[in-house]
């Protein structure tokens with residue numbers, strides 16, 4: 124939760140940077156002045172921040188802790204621990220896709 128909040132802040136900062144830089148360009152900042160270069164750098168950094176923020180956000184979503192992945196028995200449908208080789212209920216051999 125804390126991690127995704129930090130990711131959201133990173134995205135927000137990136138968006139602000141890009142918007143501010145774009146506004147500066149629209150207001151007439153020339154690409155050939157130091158100010159223009161700073162504005163361009165701001166756009167790149169802002170885009171990078173957005174990309175990093177989205178990446179971290181997706182990562183924190185896909186690795187939700189405390190959720191065990193179970194294997195369903197093909198015979199009786201019972202939910203078994205992924206580490207089980209045989210069904211707890213009927214003894215049927217579970218997924219052998221990897222063998």
Ligand SMILES: [Zn+2]
Pocket residue numbers: 196197198199200201210211212213214215
């Ligand atoms: Zn079973």
